[in-house]
Amino acid sequence: MKTFKTLIIIFLLLFFNNLFANENSERNEITKNLRCLICQGQSVYDSDSDFANSMKILVDKKLNEGLSDKEIYSYFKEKYGDWILYDPGLNKNTYLLWLLPILIFLFGGAIIVKSFIFKK
Amino acid sequence: MKQKLVPFSIIVIFFVIFVVFYKSLEDTNIYTPEVKINNDIPIFSAERLLSNETLDSKEIFQLDKFYILNIWSSWCAPCRDEHSILMDLSKSNKFIVIGMNYKDNKKNAKSFLDELGNPYEKIIIDKNGTKSIEWGAFGVPETFIIYNNKIIKKYIGPLNQELFLEIQNLTK
Numbered sequence: 001m002k003t004f005k006t007l008i009i010i011f012l013l014l015f016f017n018n019l020f021a022n023e024n025s026e027r028n029e030i031t032k033n034l035r036c037l038i039c040q041g042q043s044v045y046d047s048d049s050d051f052a053n054s055m056k057i058l059v060d061k062k063l064n065e066g067l068s069d070k071e072i073y074s075y076f077k078e079k080y081g082d083w084i085l086y087d088p089g090l091n092k093n094t095y096l097l098w099l100l101p102i103l104i105f106l107f108g109g110a111i112i113v114k115s116f117i118f119k120k
Numbered sequence: 121m122k123q124k125l126v127p128f129s130i131i132v133i134f135f136v137i138f139v140v141f142y143k144s145l146e147d148t149n150i151y152t153p154e155v156k157i158n159n160d161i162p163i164f165s166a167e168r169l170l171s172n173e174t175l176d177s178k179e180i181f182q183l184d185k186f187y188i189l190n191i192w193s194s195w196c197a198p199c200r201d202e203h204s205i206l207m208d209l210s211k212s213n214k215f216i217v218i219g220m221n222y223k224d225n226k227k228n229a230k231s232f233l234d235e236l237g238n239p240y241e242k243i244i245i246d247k248n249g250t251k252s253i254e255w256g257a258f259g260v261p262e263t264f265i266i267y268n269n270k271i272i273k274k275y276i277g278p279l280n281q282e283l284f285l286e287i288q289n290l291t292k
Contacts, residue, residue, distance in 0.1 A: 037258055038258055038259060050223060050249060050259065051249070051253075051258060051259060053248075053249070054248060054249030054250050054252070054253050055253060057248050057249070057250050058250045058253050058254070061250065078159070079159075079253070079254070079255075079256035080256055096140075100136075107129070111125070111129070114125075
């Protein structure tokens with residue numbers, strides 16, 4: 001009987017723990033993609049600075065208001081500019097960032113095709 | 121053909137790397153945020169510091185005047201430095217200075233104002249820092265110039281004599 005009770009307690013603890021984690025997961029997901037602007041190389045999720053803590057509260061508030069993650073990102077982008085997002089969109093400042101890997105990939109592919117296929 | 125391709129690709133790769141590094145040489149590595157101007161001011165309501173009423177943003181910025189919103193805190197040393205500038209700005213009848221008290225406690229905020237004077241026509245409280253983020257601020261001190269419900273200028277960090285003159289020139 002005693003082991004049964006212990007098992008129930010353990011089960012309940014794990015169960016509620018799971019619930020708690022689910023509640024925060026959406027917020028965590030979003031704050032991981034937001035840069036803490038006053039920190040060095042940390043996301044809002046990682047940081048415990050005043051700025052980051054306020055951002056977390058605000059993200060919670062926006063989620064409660066029913067905003068989707070995309071709407072929250074564009075909300076912060078409007079306030080702070082592209083820099084706040086870890087995943088910047090394609091624009092005139094970032095085209096090199098997005099196109100360079102593709103160019104390198106094509107260039108490497110061309111070399112491989114040239115040296116392996118045309119050789120035969 | 122192959123003999124030419126290798127040195128050619130090496131030169132191209134080095135050239136690209138050189139351009140990227142050379143471009144970033146000119147950038148400072150301290151991030152200065154894009155100053156987003158001509159944004160509409162956020163809509164909010166907040167508690168006042170010196171009385172218990174709540175204020176709507178519409179009530180605060182309704183007149184046809186230049187508003188200066190200053191985010192400050194009693195624990196912030198640069199705020200102490202810029203306070204005399206705010207006192208001077210509040211004496212001009214072109215401006216209405218509004219304070220936003222950032223993550224502070226009421227007692228300290230009041231004694232700060234008792235000691236250095238109160239330049240603010242109204243002071244609203246931002247207890248958890250979310251209101252200043254809605255404004256697009258980073259921390260304290262920060263100053264916004266508002267006209268016609270739009271942010272026309274934003275200063276990060278303490279105001280100084282130079283910026284004081286700049287702000288006065290804005291109204292001309």
